[in-house]
Amino acid sequence: MFGSARRGLLIAVALTAALAGTAHAEEPAAPVGARxxxxxxxxxxxxxxxxxxxxxxxxxxxxxxxxxxxxxxxxxxxxxxxxxxxxxxxxxxxxxxxxxxxxxxxxxxxxxxxxxxxxxxxxxxxxxxxxxxxxxxxxxxxxxVPLIDPATGTDTVGGLIYGDVDRDGVPDPGEGIEGVELVLHAISGIKLAKTDASGRFRFDDLSLQVYSLRLEDVPGGWFFHPTFIDAVADGTGRAADLKVRGVRPFSEQLSATMKFTKYVYDVGDPAEVALAMTNNGTTDLTGVKAFCLHRPDNEDPGAGLDHVDLGALSAGVDVPVGQTRTFTITGTVPPGTLDGGFVSHVCYLGLADDPTAGNPVVTADARVPATPDDLSVVLYHDEDLTPLPSEKLAGVTIGVVDVASGELVAKGRSDADGRVTFEDLPAAPYQFRVYGPWKFVREGGTFYPGPCRYCPSGEYQLSLVPGPEVHEEQVEVVPPPTTTPVVPTADPAPQPRPGPGLADTGADVLGLTALGALALLLGSATTLAARRTRVA
Structure with a gap:
């Protein structure tokens, strides 16, 4: 009896141990996560x-x-x-x-x-x-990191600055450019030099490192790209005879105009841009490309085309001597154009192997219907572009020109605080013209209705200095289009038309009805292209 009980106890203990071992073996390991x-x-x-x-x-x-x-x-x-x-x-x-x-x-x-x-x-x-x-x-x-101590040796950076008159890629006798100012940059400081009568320059006794050589004040209109050149002073003399090539600006041989085929588009519309190029040089041009900025900077209230197709201009086209050829660029008007009330397209034109050699720049603008707003500006008699309250100009007349059409659309006279406000201008890019014995310190620029987002006062500030007398009738006004423009199918809301004459503190809008403001795009627009930097 006791033997049977003992055997049962042993069996139970063995089963318990086996089950415990099985359970322990099947227990999953704790996760450790990423290591x-x-x-x-x-x-x-x-x-x-x-x-x-x-x-x-x-x-x-x-x-x-x-x-x-x-x-x-x-x-x-x-x-x-x-x-x-x-x-x-x-x-x-x-x-x-x-x-x-x-x-x-x-x-x-x-x-x-x-x-x-x-x-x-x-x-x-x-x-x-x-x-x-x-x-x-x-x-x-x-x-x-293994690094060479610059103090362990010296080297020379020098060479030739030349203008490649015959564009053969090598310097020929007489092509050296005299008087080019050069700056050799390093973190430790800069050194200055100027080319001699043969176009040569030299920096001696330089510590061993990589320098940046920059060209300044190049005479004769020669174009150099890039203007910064790495000069490796490693003790072997490899940078002692650099050849720095300049070319004539490509814009001297190629001129161009660009315009939208319509002057008004809605968001989502397909758009066409006509680009005409003329070869004014003495040799045929081959492989001319368009390098286009599809979208301006985010700070610009306008926007460029979406889904741009450059067509033949992406691969390069030929423009024979004395001929003008026209090409079509297509795209779509994006929603961002409503912010500024216009769509813009900007292109640099150049050779396929040298896309930035002083290329001509062309710009086209067209309207996108958007909410009208006021455009306010304060005028100052200010030579150093630091306007002061005491420099405000009263009684000066300025005009507003529509960038897309070139038409003078409004005139106004500054009040006692130098302020002129043009009310309810259609959203679009504009430029100013000044009348009387004044001129702008800085010509150009593009202005938009609504608050100036970069101005502390929310108003644009323009600095003027005395200049040649310009009578109102002498201000260039682009005549109305001689062809029937394309207009939206839906009639836009009419704009109020003010009475004749100039108010002392306000603006006189000249024929600024909705259809009158939508003028045909003539020639290349003058919107600044320097702020646009995204190249296709």
Whole structure:
């Protein structure tokens, strides 16, 4: 009896132990999440101060969860500081990124090459690189970069500045340009020189590093691109005989006009731009391209075309000597054009192999119906572009010109505070003309109805100085179009028409009805293109 009981007890203990072991074996391991490591390496070297230093970063995730939104950064540990711009960091940029931060999957890795530079030598650089991810432990690694001490030798930067008269790409006798001012830049300071009668220059006894050579005040209208040139002073003399080529501005040979084929569009409309190019030179032009800025800067209240198709101009076209050829650019009017009441298109025209050699710039503008607003400006007798309250000008008459049509659409006389307000102008870009013995200190510029978003007072400020007498009838007014314009199918709301004469404190709108304001686009518009920087 006792034996049987004992055997049952032993069996029960064995079963319990087996079950416990099975349960323990099947218990899942606790998750660890993302677990990052970072490594950094630099190939080659030693490098010069001012030279680009390619650094390869590898971020590895040995954890069991993806690392989402991975950023990285660095700081100096000792020696010279590595300078890495946000653009060079790319998607890894910690604080300002050129794109979404990458994800490093569980068990995977992410590799990127970034460019660093040392601006000032204070010893061999040692930098610490790190990761920055929310709720993930920071990983770090140190990197020593081999660097040449600039004080270990000297070198010369020199060469020839020449104007390539025959455009053969090499300097010929007599092509050297005398009197070009040059500035040699380094973090430690600058050095100045000027070319001699043969166009040559020279900087001696330079410490070893990469310099930036800049050309200033080039006589004769020669065009150089780029105007900054890297000069490598590494002790071998490789930068002692640089050849810096200038060309005549392409705009001397090629002239162009551009206009929309309609002067008014609604948002979403397809739009066509007609571009006419004339070869005024002595040789045929081949491979002429259009480099267009589809959208102006965000600060500009207008907007460019969407979905632009340059047609043949994207591949390059031929323009024979003495001929004018016309090409069509198409696109779509985007919603952003309602902010300024106009759509704009800007193109630089140049050769396929030299897209920025003094190219002609053409601009086209057309209207997009938008809410009218007031345009207010204060006039000052101010020579240094720093207007003071005591410099306000009363009794000066100015006119408003529609950029798209070139028509004078309004005139007004400044009140005792120098202010002129043009009421209920259709949303569009405008320019000012001044009458009487005055001229603008800075000509040009484009102005928009509504508050000036960049002016402390919310009003535009214009500085004037005495100039040649300009009578009102001498102000150039573009005549009305001689062809029937294309207008929207829906009639716009009529605008009020003021009575004749000039008010002392207000504006006289000249024929500014809705249809009168929508004038045909003639010639190239004068909207400033310098603020537009996104090139197709």
């Amino acid at each position: 990052l490591a970072i490594s950094a390496s630099v190939a080659g070297g030693p490098y010069l101060v001012g030279a680009k230093i390619p650094i390869e970063l590898t971020i590895t995730n040995s954890g069991d969860a993806d690392a989402v939104g991975v950023r990285a950064g660095s700081f100096p540990v000792s020696g010279s500081t590595l300078l890495i711009s946000a653009q060079d960091w790319g998607p890894l940029s910690n604080g300002h990124s050129s794109g979404p931060a990458p994800t490093v999957p569980a068990g995977g890795h992410y590799t990127a090459t970034i460019n660093a530079v040392v601006g000032l030598f204070t010893g061999t650089p040692v930098a610490r690189f790190y990761t920055a991810v929310t709720d993930v432990d920071t990983a770090t690694t140190d990197l020593t």
